[in-house]
Amino acid sequence: MEPFVRHTGIAAPLDRANVDTDQIIPKQFLKRVERTGFGQYLFFDWRYGEDGSPNPEFELNRPEYHGASILLAGKNFGSGSSREHAPWALLDYGFRVLIAPSYADIFYNNCLKNGILPVTLPEAAVNRLMRLAMDRPGTRLTVDLERQTVTDETGATESFAIDPHRRHCLLNGLDDIGLTLQHAAAINAYERRRPAWMPRLLTNRG
C-alpha cells in the first residue's frame, strides 16, 4: 500500500450527511472483478442525469472542483454496505483525503486499507472548511498525517485525532497481512487449542 505522509490538493464540498455506500458506488457497478476502474462510477446516480449526461447541479461536476483530491462531507459518511468498492471508487476518481465529522465503521476501515486518509474533525470545523471551499472554489488544503493537521491557504490550521497504530501503518504503507503473519507461531498455537467439535467443511484438501 502506498504510504500517506502529507497531501496538498483542491477541496471539494459535498454538503450532505449520511451519504451511504449505495450513493458512493451503486450496486450495478459492483460486478467488476478488478480493484480498478471504479472512479467513472463514483456517485453515479448524482453525477449523471436520466439521459446519461453530466448533471450540472451536482457539486463535483462543477469545473472549479475538477481535479479535487480532498472531499469534505457531512456526518456518518459511508453508511450502509461493507463494499470496499466505495473507497476504490473514491481513490480511482482522485480523492486521497476525506474530511467529515464522522464515518461508518466498516467504510472507515476500508479507506485505511487503501491508503485513503479519513480525517475526523468537529462539525463546526468541517462546516468552516465547507464554506471556504464553496466561497473560494479551487482552494487548496494541506493535510499532514505526521503533524495531524489540516491547513488552508490562509494558514489557519485544524488539528485532528487518529488512532496511533493506524497513523503508523498509513505513514509507512504497511501490509496488514504481513504484520499478522509475523505472529504465525501464535496462530498455530491457537489452532491447536481449538475444540475438535467446532464446525468444519469437508474439502478436497486434506
Added chain:
Amino acid sequence: MRPPHRGAQHGRLEGQSTRANEAMQPTTLFEKIWNAHVVHEEPGKPAILYIDLHLVHEVTSAQAFDGLRMSGRTVRRPDLTLATMDHNVPTTDRSLPIQDPVSRQQMEVLRRNCQEFGITLFDLRDPRQGIVHIIGPEQGLTQPGMTIVCGDSHTSTHGAFGALAFGIGTSEVEHVLATQCLQQAKPAIMEVRVEGSLPLGVTAKDIILAIIGRIGTDGATGHVIEYTGSAIRSLSMEARMTVCNMSIEAGARAGMIAPDDITFAYLEGRRHAPRGRDWEEALSRWRALPTDPGARFDRVVELDAGTLEPHVTWGTNPGQVVPITGRIPDPEEFESPADRRAAERSLDYMALRPGTPVQEIAVDRVFIGSCTNGRIEDLRAAARIAAGRRVAPTVHAMVVPGSGLVKAQAEREGLDRVFRDAGFEWREAGCSMCLGMNPDILQPGERCASTSNRNFEGRQGKGGRTHLVSPEMAAAAAIAGRLVDVREWEG
C-alpha cells in the same frame, strides 16, 4: 464528537495476558467471545482475532483471491470457509444461462477461485444454495461463541446465535483467507433491552425498525449491540436473526443475542452441530456464554415491546421510520437544519407529502424475501395473510425464498400454492430485489413494500422507492394495493 477508533486497550494490564483477570469480573457475552479469540495482542495495536467461520460470496471475493495469488499466498483454512452465489443470481429458471455477461463472469470467477483454493461452494445447481446469511445457520455452521465474518454488512445476522459476527471489506476478506485471522480494534458495547410482549401483528422486524428509528443510522457506531429483555427471549431463532440482521443499519459493528434453550433446540441435529459427548461439551461451554449479572455496558437503550406497532420506513434511510397508524412527517419537525434538509430531500425522492396518512400510500410492487425476512417462518407469516385473498391488480408481487432448502420446505407445506393462487410470483433463492444487482429491479418511480433491510436512494433500482416492512405487512400491502395495518387482518 465521538472519539476516533481506538486501539485495543480498555484498562488492561500492559503487555500481560488479562484473561484470568477478566474471568473474575462480570463479563458480557461479547467480551467472553472476544477474549476467547485473541491470538495476539499488545498495547496500542488492534488485537489479532481468530475467525471460526468465513462466509464468501461472488461480489466481494474476486479481488481478494487475486490478491492472494499476486502475493503467492494460499487459503489457510479452506475447511473453515464456505462460499455461495446470491447477489447476482437470477431468481427465475436456473437451467438457462445467465443473461448479464458481467454477472456471469463474476459467478464464473468465484467458481474458479473455489476450485483452485479448495473451498466448498454451494453453486446454482446445489439445493443448499441461497443467501449467504441464511445458509450458514441452516447448515448448523453458525454456533454460539464463534467469530464469523463475511464480505457483507448483514453478517451481523449470525449474532442471533450468540456469535460475534460482522461484515468486512474485500481487503479484510483477503486477510482472513491468508491468515484465518483479523486485526480488530475492540468496539464498545451497547445493551438494547426490549421488555414486554409483542402485540399480535407486530414482529421482530418492527422491533428492529423501531430501534433504528429511536437511535438513528449512526446511533450504534463504534458499538456491538447486545439485545436483551423478555421480548427478545421470547423470539424464535429466525426472528432473532431478523433483529440482528439490521444491527448494521444502526451503525453497529455487530448485534448479538445470548444463546439459550431456543438456540440449542434449533441447532441440535443440524448437519454441522456437534453430536453425542461433543454436544454435551458444547452445551456446557455455550451455557457459560450469556452476560454475567452486573456486567457493564457502555450504553443502554430500553424499549417497551408492548407499545409497538407495525412500522414502515417513509424515507431514504432505515432510521426514517413511522408506525403504520402515523403520517408522513413534516421536515419542520426535525431539530437540526441538516436533518430538516435531509428530510426534505428524502420526501422529494420518495414523492411523499408531509401529513399524508401512511395507509393512503399505494404501492406498485411487493418483495417478500432477503436475508432479513426470507426464511420459512417469514413465508408462513406472509402466506397466512395471503391465503384465500388476491394480489391487487395494480400490484406486481413476488416471494423469493432465502435458500433452496427454505424453498423446498415451503413447497412441502404448500406455501407456494397459497402464494401462486393469490397471484404472487414464486421464485428461486437469491438476494433478488433487495438490491438491484440481478434482474429483479424497480423501474424509476416504482414504489415497493419490501421485507429487505435498506431503503437508500436507488437501492432496489435507480429511482425506485422503497418502504421497509415485515412479511405480514408486505403481503397485506400486495392485497390492498397500499400500505395497510395488518393487525386489522390478523386472527
